Amino acid sequence: MELTGMRVLPEHIDANGHMNVGFYNVIFDQALDRFFKPFDLDWSYVKRTNLSTFVLETHVCYLQEVVEGDELRFTFQLLGHDAKRLHYFMEMHHAQKNYLAATSEQILVHVDLATRRSSPFLPEHQQFFAEMFAGHSKLPVPKQAGRSIGMGKKG
Template sequence: MAAPLALYETVIKPDWIDLYDHMNVAYYVLICDEATGAFWNHVNGGRSLEHRQGGEMVVLENHVNYVREVRLGDPVRVTTQLLEYDTKRVRLFHTLLHATEGFVSATNEVKAIGFDLNQRRITSFQPLVQTKLQEVWEEQRHLPVPPAAGKGITLGRS
């Protein structure tokens, strides 16, 4: 059965703890950004920066939902679902989970674009990346869209 990719895990570090004795909001974004990087490495077939010839991906937009706190020393893992993509853009959905207790701590929706580091401009993804994105899409396209995906910020009822 298809499932989101599980490409990143870590343990909550002392520097990430705030005055409320739980992980500060900025580090949820950091962890999810690391998961975005892990996804990017995955669709690059593990090629290093030097072998990608300037073909990279940059994040344009992030939306984080903080669901339940995590604290110092908690192990966490992030699952990643490819919601949609085209030749230049991807939309990912990360779910940050407590690795041993299994609860959802946060979700993060990301929109990113292909970017040529050499020319400093938007570009299409390289053929290898487009092939890998198609493979991930074929594995995940029947997964349900997470309820928090595509939601903006509003003061109305959720």
Template sequence: MPDADGPLRLHRETVRPEWLDYNGHMNVAYYTLVCDHATDAVMDWLDLGQSYRRRAGGTIFAVEAHVTYDRELSEGDPLLVETLALEAGEKKLRLFHRLLHAEAGFQAASNEVLLLHVDLATRRVGPWPADGRERLRAMVAAHAGLPRPPEVGRHVGAPRVG
């Protein structure tokens, strides 16, 4: 497994014209889509993604997510997603994504997502394979000492708006 001592930077993308809303900036749904693409990149990096699904019949389902929208993005803006592994259990994985403007460096959004491992034959939650569980635990351990962004564990609210 490659080094995971810092946030993972496995996914880059560019804001597409079809992602814009009537306000001329990226629609809220696409912030989540980009973070979902980053989740796929992490799972592929862990060998628990598409090839694992085909090989072993296991996959992940997202069961909860929290997104913050911090800055506007426009057509053509380059995006970079940084990912922290917050928690891994026998059947779950919790990730935190920071969606960054790849050139200006500002955080445009954040996404905290809870994923469950699912056996596609039964469509039921089940344990990770032993080797995958070890890779997940190693990633979480590598990220354990990193600073936690203030959005981690945040609830829905607007603390700065009356």
């Protein structure tokens, strides 16, 4: 799955002249909202059902700078799923120069906002994710997926 049409805005730029680290998470989250809209998991779904998704964990790799005005392209790959959770991987590319700027691996949970507890996805969403995973599981696992953080062995 691919998404285009997002751009680095002036307010995203830090004192180093590139996009601030915090805005990567914001923009990945905005991209996820756009990916979810066609399968009815956007804000209208939340308002209509009082169900939503919460990110449980995220791991961002910052690979190459983006600066004000750069147009961004995103990809989404489902790495795993169960009745309540999704494990997915997104890539942020510079749209014109086509380099990989950053990646974000995330796990989210489906939540009933009335109880603030995890809740199974609706059956139609579970079926949709099963079908998506059947296709995405044939793709190569991105090299940044599953990474842990650390400085390596000493000495």
